[in-house]
Amino acid sequence: MRMFKRFSTNYMAALLLIDGILIQLALWLSIQARFALPIGQELRPEWINRWVYVPSWRMHLAIGILWLVSFIVLSVYMPRVIIRWTDEFQRITLAHTLAALSLAGLLYMANIELARLTYLYFYLVALFFLLGYRLALRFWHRMLRSVSSSVARILVVGAGRVGQELVAEFQRLAWPGIELVGFLDDDPEKQRQTFHEIPVLGKLDCVDQIVRSQQIDEVLVALPAHAHSRLANLVMRLHTLPVRVRVVPDYFGLAYFGATVENLGGIPLIGLRDPAIDEVQRLAKRILDLFIAAFGLLLAAPLMGLVALAIKLEDGGPILYGAQRVGENGKLFRMWKFRSMVVDADQVVPNVGQVDDQGKIVHKTATDPRITRVGRIIRRTSIDELPQLFNVFMGEMSVVGPRPELPWLVEKYEPWQRKRFAVPQGMTGWWQVNGRSDNPMHLYTDQDLYYIQNYSVWLDLRILWRTIGVVLRGRGAY
Numbered sequence: 001m002r003m004f005k006r007f008s009t010n011y012m013a014a015l016l017l018i019d020g021i022l023i024q025l026a027l028w029l030s031i032q033a034r035f036a037l038p039i040g041q042e043l044r045p046e047w048i049n050r051w052v053y054v055p056s057w058r059m060h061l062a063i064g065i066l067w068l069v070s071f072i073v074l075s076v077y078m079p080r081v082i083i084r085w086t087d088e089f090q091r092i093t094l095a096h097t098l099a100a101l102s103l104a105g106l107l108y109m110a111n112i113e114l115a116r117l118t119y120l121y122f123y124l125v126a127l128f129f130l131l132g133y134r135l136a137l138r139f140w141h142r143m144l145r146s147v148s149s150s151v152a153r154i155l156v157v158g159a160g161r162v163g164q165e166l167v168a169e170f171q172r173l174a175w176p177g178i179e180l181v182g183f184l185d186d187d188p189e190k191q192r193q194t195f196h197e198i199p200v201l202g203k204l205d206c207v208d209q210i211v212r213s214q215q216i217d218e219v220l221v222a223l224p225a226h227a228h229s230r231l232a233n234l235v236m237r238l239h240t241l242p243v244r245v246r247v248v249p250d251y252f253g254l255a256y257f258g259a260t261v262e263n264l265g266g267i268p269l270i271g272l273r274d275p276a277i278d279e280v281q282r283l284a285k286r287i288l289d290l291f292i293a294a295f296g297l298l299l300a301a302p303l304m305g306l307v308a309l310a311i312k313l314e315d316g317g318p319i320l321y322g323a324q325r326v327g328e329n330g331k332l333f334r335m336w337k338f339r340s341m342v343v344d345a346d347q348v349v350p351n352v353g354q355v356d357d358q359g360k361i362v363h364k365t366a367t368d369p370r371i372t373r374v375g376r377i378i379r380r381t382s383i384d385e386l387p388q389l390f391n392v393f394m395g396e397m398s399v400v401g402p403r404p405e406l407p408w409l410v411e412k413y414e415p416w417q418r419k420r421f422a423v424p425q426g427m428t429g430w431w432q433v434n435g436r437s438d439n440p441m442h443l444y445t446d447q448d449l450y451y452i453q454n455y456s457v458w459l460d461l462r463i464l465w466r467t468i469g470v471v472l473r474g475r476g477a478y
Contacts (some may be wrong), residue, residue, distance in 0.1 A: 012077040016068070019130060023067050024060060026126035033125075034118040062106060070099035073284045075456035085138055089131055091458050096127050152178050155216045157207065157234065159183035159190050159200050163222035166248055167196045181214050204230065208237045222248040277423055277455055284457050285398060285424070292464075293393040300386050307338055307383055310374045317343040320387055325404035328424045333396040335404050336387040340375025341368075382471045388427045400460040401426025402448035413445075420448040423455065430459075433466040 071077060074095040100123050107114055154170075156163045167180055182201035183190075190200050201210050211219065219238060221231060235245055277285065308319045321339040324332050371379065378384040391397040397404065404425040410418075430451040451459065 015134075016071075016077055018133065019067065019071065020064055022129040022133065023063060023126050026129050027060070027063060027122055030118050030121035030125055033121045034115055059112070063103060066102050066106070067096070067099045070095045070102065073280065074098065074458040074461075085135070088134065090462075092130050092134070093127065094458065094461065096123075096130060152217045153181050153215055154178060155181050155184065155201075155207075155210065155214065155219050156198070156222055157184045157204060157219060158222035158224070158227070159185035159187070159193075159195055160222070160224055162224065162248055164195050166220060166222050167198055171196060181216060182210075184210065204234065207234060208241065211238065211241050211243055216243055218244040218246065220246050220248055281455065281457065285460065286395075288457065288460065289392050289399050292399050293389045296386075296389050297393070300389075303383065304338075304386055307374075307378060307386075311339055311372075314372060314374050315343070324407055325425070326407055326410045326421065327396060327404055328421055330410075330418075330421050332407065333391070333404075335391055335397070338375075338378055338384040338387060340372060340379050340384045341370040342372060385427055392427065398424035398426045399428065400463050401429050402451065403429055403431060416449075417445045419452065420445055423452055428463060428467040430463060433463055433470050 071092075074091055076091055076095050100119075104119070106112075156167060163183060163185075167183075170178065170180060180198050182199045183195065184202055184204050184207055185191075185200055186203050191202070193200050201214070207219070210216065221234065223230070231247065238245055311317070311319050318339055320336050321341070322334040322336050325335040327333045375384065388397060392399055401424045402420040405420075429448065431447045434447055451463075
């Protein structure tokens with residue numbers, strides 16, 4: 001599929017090289033603009049020599065390293081991820097701003113003087129270059145597709161959970177030059193049905209006939225893990241046809257996170273249990289956690305004192321409530337919250353647990369009689385979760401991640417749901433900004449897996465930004 005070639009390693013390496021050249025060019029142009037434009041000239045002494053402002057090779061090297069590290073940490077160069085132009089531009093702007101702030105701090109600590117106007121020019125010119133040439137690339141690719149009459153016709157084998165997720169993602173990206181023709185599935189109940197407006201055309205035995213009749217260019221196999229034994233037979237039937245075949249892993253049925261492919265003497269080795277977060281990402285995440293936890297505790301200290309007083313005055317019970325939760329790698333820890341329920345709330349859990357229409361237990365409800373008056377207020381505003389900043393500071397939690405779960409609920413997990421413990425559990429996460437308590441355990445695990453599969457520091461920052469709006473609206477909090 002041609003679109004994937006755009007996001008190959010070679011393509012990303014070329015982007016990295018062009019970024020480096022444009023950043024250095026932006027620095028040189030900014031220095032020239034500082035002396036060529038009339039803005040700010042009245043602030044410059046007549047005797048100053050313009051060459052004082054020419055950066056040394058050390059500054060060029062430092063700028064190159066800062067921008068490279070910032071772009072890598074915020075996952076600007078991710079060949080496996082196809083993103084919309086708005087997401088790409090936001091990611092580049094954030095990475096560029098982070099690098100620029102790091103440069104300012106480095107110049108200050110090294111006592112190196114750089115004119116403020118030159119710094120401002122550099123920030124704006126470099127950002128214009130970085131965004132401008134990527135926008136030009138997108139227009140170029142779109143123009144090539146518009147003049148080309150070829151449209152990739154896609155057949156999805158498997159109309160189950162994986163296949164439907166795949167089709168939904170294609171539709172979300174709205175990638176031009178691709179036509180989703182239909183599904184194939186052996187389930188009799190799915191025949192002649194449509195999923196995401198895409199019809200089921202028949203069973204797997206008809207794959208070669210449908211490829212010919214529908215003029216299919218590419219077959220995407222999205223079968224559940226237990227059905228992959230049929231893959232060899234499927235590939236053999238398509239062997240004589242001019243069609244590409246790709247396999248979509250069943251990440252609900254496999255212990256699968258960001259598979260890697262290595263080569264051993266011509267033998268491909270596929271890594272399925274590589275760490276969900278690599279060491280660089282883990283370090284960046286921990287630094288972000290420590291900064292937010294320290295700053296948050298300092299900023300929220302007066303409010304936390306008032307809440308503690310209100311809880312004590314209401315019923316005289318404990319201020320904090322610590323409950324066991326399941327953390328990263330299944331490790332148990334005590335998660336702290338401001339107490340928002342009556343003192344003996346744990347003893348009446350069976351009486352308030354409800355069963356939904358799918359037979360699953362929902363352990364949080366908006367009408368829970370155990371919640372106190374103060375508790376209802378601090379829950380609605382999520383103030384009750386502020387003590388978890390101590391958990392973050394101690395390394396037991398992260399600011400962003402899957403929500404720590406109750407041990408008795410984890411015992412009811414299916415095997416694929418346990419993959420959510422592959423990363424640090426968080427105060428907020430992809431689930432919280434997409435429904436919070438409105439989504440019970442068995443529904444939000446899919447969103448936790450999405451977070452793990454697509455993890456980046458940029459995604460953490462994006463979730464934090466969306467969390468602010470969710471908390472202010474009080475949506476799904478009780």
